Amino acid sequence: MTKILIIIPCYNEGNSLPLILEQLLHLKLPAHFKMEIAVVNDCSKDDTQWVASLYPIILLDLLVNLGIGGAVQTGFLYAMENGFDLACQIDGDGQHPPWELIKLLEFYDQTKTNIVIGSRFLDEGGFKSSFARRLGIRYFHWLNRVLTGGNIYDSTSGFRLFDKAGIALAVEKYPDEFPEPASLVLFSKYGLSTKEVPVVMSERLAGKSSIRNFKSVYYCIKVTISMLFIFIRKKT
Amino acid sequence: MSRIQVITIIINCVFIGYIARLITKGKLREEYAIVWCLCTFILVLFSFWTKGLNLMSKIFGVFDPPNLVFTAFIFLILIYLLHLSVVSSKSQHSITRLTQEMALLIEKMKKAENKDQTI
Numbered sequence: 001m002t003k004i005l006i007i008i009p010c011y012n013e014g015n016s017l018p019l020i021l022e023q024l025l026h027l028k029l030p031a032h033f034k035m036e037i038a039v040v041n042d043c044s045k046d047d048t049q050w051v052a053s054l055y056p057i058i059l060l061d062l063l064v065n066l067g068i069g070g071a072v073q074t075g076f077l078y079a080m081e082n083g084f085d086l087a088c089q090i091d092g093d094g095q096h097p098p099w100e101l102i103k104l105l106e107f108y109d110q111t112k113t114n115i116v117i118g119s120r121f122l123d124e125g126g127f128k129s130s131f132a133r134r135l136g137i138r139y140f141h142w143l144n145r146v147l148t149g150g151n152i153y154d155s156t157s158g159f160r161l162f163d164k165a166g167i168a169l170a171v172e173k174y175p176d177e178f179p180e181p182a183s184l185v186l187f188s189k190y191g192l193s194t195k196e197v198p199v200v201m202s203e204r205l206a207g208k209s210s211i212r213n214f215k216s217v218y219y220c221i222k223v224t225i226s227m228l229f230i231f232i233r234k235k236t
Numbered sequence: 237m238s239r240i241q242v243i244t245i246i247i248n249c250v251f252i253g254y255i256a257r258l259i260t261k262g263k264l265r266e267e268y269a270i271v272w273c274l275c276t277f278i279l280v281l282f283s284f285w286t287k288g289l290n291l292m293s294k295i296f297g298v299f300d301p302p303n304l305v306f307t308a309f310i311f312l313i314l315i316y317l318l319h320l321s322v323v324s325s326k327s328q329h330s331i332t333r334l335t336q337e338m339a340l341l342i343e344k345m346k347k348a349e350n351k352d353q354t355i
Contacts, residue, residue: 040339060339066332074336081340176332 004029004086004105006037007075009068013092014046020090021055023098033105038078039092042071048092068158069179076162076170088161096159100199104161107197114166114192117152118159118199136220140181143224147231148188152196155181159199166192175226178219182226189230244283248276271316 006024010017021037029035038058041049043065052059060074072089079087088104090096096118104116121137140155158180162170169190175182187194255272258264282288293301 058343060343062335062339064331064335066335070332070336073332074339077336078340078343 002033002086003084004033004035004088005075005079005082005084006035006101007072007079007087007089008037008039008092009042009071009075009089010039010044010048010052010092011042011065011068011071012044012046012048014044014048014051016094017048017051017092018054020092020094020098021052021057024090025055027098027101029102030105030109036084038075040071040074042066042068067177069174069176072158072179073170073174073176076167076174079167080171084167086161086163087167089158091158095201097200097202100159100201101161103197103199104159107195108161108163111195112163113195114163115187115194116161117154117157117194117196118161118201119152119154119157119196120199120201121153132216136216139220140223143227144181144184147185147227150184150188150194152184152194154196155184159201175230178223178226181223182230185227185230189235238286241283241286244279248280248283252276271319275312 008017008020017039021039024035024037027035036058037055038060039048039052040060040062041052042062049059049061058078060078062071062074066074075089076087078084086105086108088101090098090101100118104118107113108116137154137156141153144150144152144155166187169186169192170183173186175186184194252273255264255269255276259266259269289301289304293299293304296304298304298307
């Protein structure tokens with residue numbers, strides 16, 4: 001029996017959360033998996049907390065807004081303390097269709113990769129993002145290849161399956177603001193294997209991306225800096 | 237003793253008194269107070285020792301003595317600002333951990349409460 005925790009970080013996702021939770025609760029995983037769902041409410045200002053409390057899930061309420069990295073990390077902390085074997089992040093905005101989780105799990109079963117990443121770009125079809133965003137993703141792909149030697153295309157994808165080693169590392173060192181690309185450097189540094197699996201992602205149901213316009217420039221700079229510094233930092 | 241000397245000495249004394257008050261009231265941690273005390277001490281020193289500034293600028297090869305004051309203090313202030321950024325980064329990290337542990341605790345507590353109710 002493999003225990004898996006689904007971590008859903010939420011900031012003002014009261015509109016899209018019910019659909020995702022419904023889909024997840026009706027999802028049929030392969031028989032040897034036992035799934036629990038943890039919604040991390042990152043101090044939302046809307047009715048996220050109330051919506052989440054209607055479902056039979058674990059609700060982790062953050063009293064202070066920590067941002068996506070800190071919220072997901074809370075889920076990892078819960079997974080570690082409660083002895084989960086796997087943890088998977090699924091965004092609360094509906095971008096990651098829950099049934100695609102099965103692809104990640106199957107891939108994990110076959111390869112026992114430490115971190116399995118659901119990627120938008122390995123397969124045709126599904127939602128493609130804008131040109132600027134693709135450019136940014138290209139840039140991070142290049143930077144990642146330089147720093148880690150790995151070949152992860154969709155380094156900004158948050159749809160990721162962590163095994164026990166991955167969870168333990170994420171509890172300690174997960175970056176706090178824009179964690180996805182930077183954490184790839186972290187994984188390679190600590191010798192965890194990362195592999196991509198093609199998934200189909202949909203357009204977000206509600207809410208806005210946290211990365212827009214001039215903020216995206218800030219995003220690129222900040223992520224670049226944090227990647228470089230994770231790269232040169234000593235292992236502790 | 238010139239008038240400006242008297243003024244700076246009085247101001248410095250008031251400043252030191254204020255820092256002492258903040259520390260005794262527990263509003264300022266001693267480690268941050270050290271820098272402020274040191275700065276005031278330097279100011280007091282130079283307000284008594286008027287030739288000191290000229291001597292210092294000669295030693296450092298600064299043409300105009302006031303420039304030495306500005307350079308030295310801007311540098312000090314920059315260093316201190318950096319130190320404050322370090323302090324705030326550290327406390328941000330602590331707050332993150334606290335919030336996370338708190339969320340887990342609340343969840344555990346609620347679970348226990350529900351169990352009690354069902355029994």
